[in-house]
Amino acid sequence: MRAHHLRDVELVDIIDRGAVTAAVDEHVRGCATCRSRVEDYRTVLEATRDVEVPEPSPLFWEHFSRRVKDRIETGIEERGSTFDEWRTALAGWRRHVVAAALAVAVVGAAVLGIGRWFTMAGPVDQRARVGFESSPPAGGTVASEERAEWELLMLVADGITSDEAVEIGLFGGPGQIDRLLPDLSDDERRRLGELLHDELSSTES
Amino acid sequence: MAWVEGAAVDWTLSVDHLASSRDVGGSPARPLSATRLDALREADDNAVLDAWMAGQTEAFDVIVERYRRRVYLVCYRFAGGHEDASDYAQETLVRAFRGLRRFRRQASLSTWLHRIAVNVCLSRLGAKTIVTESIESEGFVDTRGDSPADGVLRNERAAQLRTAIARLPRRQRSVVILRVYQDLSHEEIAQILGSSVGAVKVNFCHALATLRGVLGPAASSGAKGPS
Secondary structure, eight states, X not given: OOSSOOOHHHHHXXXXXXXXXXXXXXXXXXXXXXXXXXXXXXXXXXXXXXOOOOOOOHHHHHHHHHHHHHHHHHOHHHHHTHHHHHHHHHHHXXXXXXXXXXXXXXXXXXXXXXXXXXXXXXXXXXXXXXXXXXXXXXXXXXXXXXXXXHHHHHHHHTTOOHHHHHHTTSSOOTTHHHHHGGGSOHHHHHHHHHHXXXXXXXXXX | OOSOOOOOOOOHHHHHHHHHHHTOSSSOOOOOOHHHHHHHHHSOHHHHHHHHHTTOTHHHHHHHHHHHHHHHHHHHHHHOSHHHXXXXXXXXXXXHHHHGGGOOOSSOHHHHHHHHHHHHHHHHHTTSOOOOOOGGGGGGSOOTTSOHHHHHHHHHHHHHHHHHHHHSOHHHHHHHIIXXXXXXXXXXXXXXXXXXXXXXXXXXXXXXXXXXXXXXXXXXXXXXXXX
């Protein structure tokens, strides 16, 4: 018997195909939590499938094809949506501001975090640790400005979903990590490996 | 399909004009005879694309006929209303027309069109208020077999789900629409969204979890047993 419940991917495989490995199948038969989850999700999937869309009439398609032809001829799709594009651009501009703010926050956190890795091996700088965990590093008049900025960034970052983070370019596409890895030292790689291992272990439990 | 496709629009004059002025496909060919056009309609996507590249401008007519409904339905799921869906679907096909010469066929034509449609919908919806309910659809759904109570419950649940799907994060919403309503495989969806299959499945799972929360106890089958 497996020690952990179904992963998301396994759950989707069961719901979609009903065919999974023997170990997963055995686990579902013996685990009320996972069995209930599978059945709940199947119910949700069926209910979602039942949400219908009205079929346009055959006459609509004649009109539709003509409209496509017209738009190709006149390029109206570029002019017709100017207002929408303007609004999209405005929304995009706001996102870029948020992205820039988040990027600063992430870089700052990363620098402080890496600093903390290395200070953990030697005498611990309590001020730096407190600064990392609760507020920006203190330091005269600059500190109050940084604190205000830090608090603003925390506010901005709060509630950002992973989808939004990907959308605004905070996280790159597949392969980005491959480009970053060569820049890491051996210690940093080992530490990254440990962090990933810990993260995966906590996700599975 | 329960309905009959409309007759093909005559693209020949306008598209021939575009073909010569924009260098679409190869050298513009003479209009196809009705027999050859019928043969093109029966041909697979690759043959239709070959015809397009060879300058047979009617080939795009065939592509529009073949995919307009599917594209429209994807757009309807995103937009939640007929007018916007029609607009987005038209834009999708116009963009496809403009990009067809650069289409390398690394993905299928269907996948490529879906990708354009999703991009169009997400970009056009980006600045709009989320559509929470499509009232106009209620009159189209055949509920004659339902009791009045069933009908009310069904409509209420459908409205809840439409709202919830519209509020899902973009990627989750895209996965639900492409998987549940377009019946695309996770592999195809990964190609469309430029993502991994695993990420598609995780997004799908998270979306189902959210929708389960919306449906509440109605979704709980309550299987109990030894853990």
